[in-house]
Amino acid sequence: MTETMSYCFAGGGTGGHLFPGIAVAKEIRRRDSRARITFLSTGRRMERQLLRSIDCEVAELPSAPFTVRPWKLPEFFWSAFEGVRRARNLLARNRVDAVIGVGGYCSVSPGGAARMTGIPLFLLEQNAIPGKANRLAGLWAHTVFVPWEKARKWFSSKVRVVPAGNPTRKLLRANYLRPYGYFGLSPYRKTLLVMGGSQGALGLNRRIYRAIAELAEFNKEIQVLHLTGGKGDGSLVEAYRDAGIPAVVMPFIEEMDKAYGVADLAISRAGGTSIAELTAVGLPAILVPFPAAAHDHQRMNANEMARTGAALVVEEKNLTPGEFRKLIAGTLFSPAALKEMRRASRSLGRPDAARVVVNHIERALFRKDRKLAKAG
Template sequence: MAHVVLAGGGTAGHTSPLIATAERIARADASGSVVAVGTPKGLETTVVPAAGLRLELIPPVPLPRSLTVDLLKVPWRLVDSVRQARRILSREKADVAVGFGGYVSLPVYLAARTMGVPVVIHEQNALPGLANKVAARFARLVAVSFPDTPLPGAQYLGLPLRSSIAELDVEARRGEARVGFGLDADRPTLLVSGGSQGAQSINTATLGARAELLAAGIQILHVLGPKNISDADVVVTDDTTGARYVPLGYVDAMEDAYAAADLMVGRSGAGTVMETAAVGLPVVFVPLPHGNGEQARNATFLVDGGAALLIDNADFDAVRMAREVRALFDDPERLPAMRRASRDLVPPDAAGALAERVLAIAGSTNAGSARPRRS
């Protein structure tokens, strides 16, 4: 019986693998306990309880990118968050602390370190965040989603995915998924999605390329993002080919959208990259042009492996989109080859592999081989 505390939050990039791993831990050790730690400001306050997991909250410790008064407050905020994280670990009798990055993870890592609780980290991005860079120096296990993530002792396990994604039977689901979105069951299908919030540049290019793609007989499922859709976004059908453009603000079950599609155009966040690779969906990635370049880095191994294309955001417009998408659909061998390559490039069942290792570390703690517990 293992007592596992998992930390991660802020965005879906942290919460989704946490939930997927927690589900597999609970399935493998039904008599144990699993609790998640997040902050009051993150996505975890809704998605973690919705997944049936118990959630404990501690204050976030954001790190300002410039020298401001807030930067001077970081040590005091961190001390307070570590103190609260220690209370949670002690109360839960934690055998292992598992972190997925984000503001909440560093206090939990440091609390576990001071208590002798073994730490496991999982890094979602090809370029690691600060919390995981710190914890990698003392973690018992450093698991990564991408094969070239620069962390000491990194083990390439892949990204833990929900079972609905990891176990998706695309061929069996395709026709039903298309019909469910109001599409033709047998027509070539393009999925466009800029992530949970949408992407304005991709949306603009799609609207500009829409007429040409529909005229070519390619139907389009366009997920614009909940803040980007309006009454002006309506279903459009080409009078000649009958191909249909279907706009949506958000899709709750992305596995259905993946199953419906032959090709996707979208951002290259870690979740999107690994989910599409796992289900074998070819993608034209248009990385977010901000941050430290992690989105472009995320997609590199798929591009190098022949499973995806990558176009800079600055170069992506309606003309480029129509040309690239039509070229892929016009080549009868290209998309099947990309689909096969994609599936061969990612480890199977990352959530199960990570859960197995976490429970093994928890088991060694229970056996008394890891450390004396300090409160």
Template sequence: MNAESNTRRLLIAGGGTGGHLFPALAIAEEFLARSEKNRVLFVNAGRPLDHKILDGRGMPHQTITVSGLKGMGFFHKIKVMGGFPLAVKKAADILRSFRPHVLLSVGGYSAAPAALAAKMMGIPVIIHEQNRLPGLTTRLLSPMAAEVHVSFPGTPLKTAGKKIRLTGNPVRRELVACRKKRRKTGDSLNLLILGGSQGARGLNRAVCKALPMLKGLPIRVVHQTGSADFEEVSQHYHGLGMKAEIIPFIEDMVSCYAGADLVLSRAGATTVAELAAAGLGAIFIPFPHAADNHQYHNAKAMAEAGAAVIFEEDRRTSELLVATLSACAEDPDTTEKMAGAALGLSRPDAAETLTSAIMAHMSGV
């Protein structure tokens, strides 16, 4: 028997941001764990983040030269469209070489040409959409997909019809219910601030503006600032004589989630999924310049369940932060109810469910 006859191969197309890549990695790892004969290949647009993350996890990957259309000028769009056939041809060459049984699109520039090539070659296409408001790639590709797996109930995607599956957004298994302790009356509020993500300078500055009014409250702070804002944010804390753990980047996010009572952050899809999995309520300040304001819609799903509050980034943000954090510091029941609501939204089996759906399309292998 041919040694390749029962080898299942999955090509994952997309990337460019952690929000696309981290769920894809969770799926890839689950797929590889199902059989030592399974194989995975990532195809992306070659951004430095793609190389860093995938190389760090030891995942094989190839590059398609392609860029996005949204928010770009007319001539740039013409250039991108002119290069699209070459991107499809490159994708087809990769598909012929790797011979995947299924292509999984996770969004990002490279997903469209790869999925189109797969469809033309008779390879089943499955889509995973991380955000509550579907991205352009998902909207374009959903009519040709065998299945479209979404992360939030009520995701508006009419073009997918009956192919929609509510799966959730895969996260690392060690995050699931990692917050074991419960805050009691008299306990300080352990606040985790995630200001190190893309576009989080506005969040960091809103926090710094609020610090003088938060001084003296029973709040213990861990503040991830990002490397660009580390010095500026540190100076604000030290200038006020406020003790806090201020770090550019958190390596051990699981421990930080486990020790927190409340999180203040942007509302990227991965962050929202991780908070639900960990069982943590949040104050969200969505990145106002995110495509189609998708971070607001992600945050809204948590807020509607009672797991979060949302503040827009404007001149009143600091004032609202002070009022909300003061109330949360006084009343542990507030944050514990939010935490319980967040955990109720968790779909810890998302990676397993999606992997099983992928492998169902490989049943003849």
């Protein structure tokens, strides 16, 4: 592979889908500064914002989720047909060597286009139970990269499945780098990080809001960094103030390494990307699975963490103010518990996942080039 390589990433809709793709794209760029990288996505503002972190071409595709509602089927079939048509044109125009699907229904049309044009398709699956898009695209894939071995069973035995872990952003977590000053936080308090993700933030924010008063007795010892997803910011600020708890409340932060760097304990949803990052930095967590997650995949993800002792799991309906206080008191103020959870979390972490994924992709493309050379 001596000529400039061209890669097309497809999918999105949430940060949880995009972050692994961005991590792989950055690893490709680190190895080959000349590589051409294109992202096909839904064009949402959040996606455009995140994709600014990498030098790439961004193109939008029409996309609509599959539905059984008759009045929405025409939109679905039109978007699927038009998505495949546009994807085929882009793959040909950019002379794409590999398509890398990151999940989300926007990844299906480019996957189908890759199959039609003979371009190898690689999939990044973030969860213990794959989503519908990746299960469908898995029928055409050369390789599917999964976070855990148990996810293999969801794909055909004819497809190559590699338990590579979830590629994550570069995350540094060392005590001497803990950036308390970035947030205006104190190095002398225990720091609780709350994050609900892009889809599950509202429900988690409401539960935390109702429970904040229960932490007032700890207001001389703790501080909170709360990432709201843009939902309920004002009421949370007031609740922390009323409880006397120093808190930084913000909708989102791109520099998540700084957030993880100051945290002693996280309260989080259990999306695949969040879990991959928590384990990459070895951060103890209380996981609250998003109850509306497709196929209940967040509960399965959380159970993988709990099985090793890296996290505690509580259902959203059970996260009462009293239970919240009990969980915080039993973990954040227990050095032994935090130490054991950190150890278990690190044992699950795969900070090298992006490197492993790109190694497999490069080997597959190298073998393809050799076959073409022999055929020629």
